[in-house]
Amino acid sequence: MRFATKTKLLSGTALITLGFLSTAALAQEASIAFASGELGATSYNPVTSSNLNSATSLIYDRLVEQDADQSYHPHLATSWEEAADGMSWTFKLKDGVTFHDGTAFNAQSVADWIPDFAETENAYLVGAVASVEVIDDLTVKFVMSRPEPNLLYNLASSFMGVPGAAAYDSMGEDFGVTGAVGTGPFKLESFSIGLETVLVRNDDYAWASDLSENQGAAHLERVTFREIPDQSTAFLELKTGGIDVLLGVPTDFLQILKAESNVTVIQMPGTxxxxxxxxxxxxxxxxxxxxxxxxxxxxxxxxxxxxxxxxxxxxxxxxxxxxxxxxxxxxxxxxxxxxxxxxxxxxxxxxxxxxxxxxxxxxxxxxxxxxxxxxxxxxxxxxxxxxxxxxxxxxxxxxxxxxxxxxxxxxxxxxxxxxxxxxxxxxxxxxxxxxxxxxxxxxxxxxxxxxxxxxxxxxxxxxxxxxxxxxxxxxxxxxxxxxxxxxxxxPTTNIAYNSERVNVPDPVRGTRFRSQTVLDMTVVE
CATH class of the missing domain: 3.10.105.10 (Dipeptide-binding Protein; Domain 3)
Structure with a gap:
């Protein structure tokens, strides 16, 4: 009622200006179609799921990130040290990080998280970790049962996005379906299995990896990921403005898309x-x-x-x-x-x-x-x-x-x-x-x-x-x-986007289209 009363007092010019502002605010969003290989995810629980998609990395951050040249970069971990015999790894953690529910990310968060993998399909990712020791609030040590030369790769995978322990325990089997809590640049607003995932910006985000130029909150306020099983339909949606970004473009569509004046194609090495x-x-x-x-x-x-x-x-x-x-x-x-x-x-x-x-x-x-x-x-x-x-x-x-x-x-x-x-x-x-x-x-x-x-x-x-x-x-x-x-x-990894709607960084940093890219995306003014 207060808003309605205030509106009556505005001049016609002010109303027009307000209308433009509202439209601009609504425009700070993007719609992305998953690649065909990402369809069918039934949960955003990175610990237990065997099938995750690109949206997962926007909800959860990882300790470590991997770039396209296979190099590793700090994220929630600021540095790490492997013992000479490979029997321990010590990680220093980023200060000031919080989960979506306001709880703090710290060494105890890591100690609570690693044991959750036990007896899941993803247990192999931490199978060599015998125990996790909290050295101090921002230092954690992995004591190994055997050397694991693949540990950094594992930590950089989507399956090792760090969930909030409090939410993970309280939600049980519903975690990742009705709700999901991480430290990522976006929060899960809704998830309709087989249809779409809607994410909204985490306004408090200020701890991106160096794979992103933007180190603060995302430019986009909302991102909708859609599942479009038929790739011809997804292709037409991109051409007509139904979606802004199409991941996993079929190779036989490349020449057609490249001929579209409003479509830009990015090719990445296949994985x-x-x-x-x-x-x-x-x-x-x-x-x-x-x-x-x-x-x-x-x-x-x-x-x-x-x-x-x-x-x-x-x-x-x-x-x-x-x-x-x-x-x-x-x-x-x-x-x-x-x-x-x-x-x-x-x-x-x-x-x-x-x-x-x-x-x-x-x-x-x-x-x-x-x-x-x-x-x-x-x-x-x-x-x-x-x-x-x-x-x-x-x-x-x-x-x-x-x-x-x-x-x-x-x-x-x-x-x-x-x-x-x-x-x-x-x-x-x-x-x-x-x-x-x-x-x-x-x-x-x-x-x-x-x-x-x-x-x-x-x-x-x-x-x-x-x-x-x-x-x-x-x-x-x-x-x-x-x-x-x-x-x-x-295959190569092909990404196409509507250049009249959004700007997508090229080259795409990382081995896949993930949160570091979305953080740098902007809406065309």
Whole structure:
């Protein structure tokens, strides 16, 4: 009522000015569409979730940040020191940091947080931390059960955003769903699973990492992240102003977007692989010869040329090319070889039928080929289907949304699938091939004694970086020898934004589009 009374006293000119001010205030927001690989998150609990998205990093800060050149930068931790024997790490923490609920971030916050990982899927991230000691209010010490040369990488991951202990304990299983409390530059206002996430600015924020030019509160007041499963729809929304930023732009849209006068495209080095996991427990793929033949049927170079217009690179093993663990014995890399593929199938008893489909014991070589919705994945899957037909394998495609397809994996109802991952570290091998994670994320359903031994050595017995590289390379080579998947494509990371609406820093700092970029985003005046 007070506002209404006051409005009546304003002159016409003042009212017009007020209207402009209100519009400008409302305009300090942006709408961002997730990349297809980020769809389907059911919680913003970084401790327990196996699927997080870009919005997570805006809610929670991390102790350490990683830049695109793989270097590590202080954030909530201002400095760190590793003991010479690798058996302890000491972190100095930033002063004056508070959680969204007003509680202080300090050494006790870290000590309360690390034990929460126990018995979760993400426990491996702190598996080498035996205990956490509070030295003083701003100094914390990790006492290690073994050396962990990968600790800084782990601490920089989205899964290690630091939640507020009080809220985490009081909300229980609802934490990350009905509410989420971190120290990040934005607060969670609402979360509609499968639809959108709305974040509002943390006005008290004053502790950004040096990956951001802006060290204070974000320029944007509100950010809405939308889930748009169909990439063609997301593309049209960007063109017509329905969204301001599109993450994970499909490569086949790049030339079209670059021709739009109001659209700017940023390309970043890729941090993942598109591949086809093979369910080793489902016939006929319980036969290693059939698995190997399946891999040899895929022509990676032709796919890069035809679907991706030469952008990105063919993938011939499971790791991105920039990792030293990807430099395996060349004979183990998977490349197109139709003659050998057909010979292997003949040797396995699969005879070519008159209709071009192989037969064994009266049954056709007909398999299920799953994929998730989105233009890029469906287009890629159709090409894979055609290439499998060249060896007499009939693949029936089924398209699922990202949540449903995980249920299919967990219930072991799949044979082949076309999917991708986004992770720039060799421990992705543990995530997708450890026998302790059958169904999802171990979509290959592979449980192997020697494989698990090599996995455990790589994950737990590496005393330094050199040993870790050697151990993961050995594990990677063994995985390749078992033909558990078919590598297909190493994409670039493409971001497009409406340059008439927002400004996005270029180059994007960090390995991914995260909070450091959003902090520096502004609305076009």
């Amino acid at each position: 993942g692989i598109n591949y086809m996991p093979i369910n080793v427990t489902a016939a006929p793929f319980d036969d290693i010869k059939v698995r190997e033949a399946t891999g040899l049927a895929i022509n990676q170079e032709a796919i890069v040329a035809s679907i991706y217009n030469g952008v990105g690179a063919p993938a011939h093993n499971f790791l991105i090319a920039s990792l030293p663990e990807a430099e395996v014995d060349p004979s183990l890399n998977v490349s197109h070889d139709l003659d050998r593929a057909n010979a292997l199938l003949e040797d396995a008893g699969w005879v070519m039928g008159d209709d071009g489909v192989r037969i064994k014991d009266g049954a056709p070589l007909s398999v299920k080929l799953f994929t998730q919705n989105g233009t890029e994945f469906t287009s890629l899957t159709q090409v894979v289907q055609a290439q499998l037909a060249d060896i007499g394998m009939q693949a029936e495609i089924t398209v699922f949304d990202s949540s449903t397809i995980r249920d299919e994996y967990k219930n072991n109802r799949h044979q082949l699938a076309v999917r991708g991952y986004d992770w720039n570290n060799s421990d992705i091998l543990d995530w997708f091939f450890s026998g302790e994670r059958l169904g999802y994320p171990n979509v290959s359903m592979w449980k192997d004694e020697e494989g698990q031994r090599l996995n455990d050595v790589a994950m737990k017995d590496s005393k330094n970086s050199a040993e870790r590289i050697a151990n993961f390379k050995a594990y990677h080579e063994y995985v390749l020898s078992q033909h558990l998947f078919v590598p297909i494509y190493q």
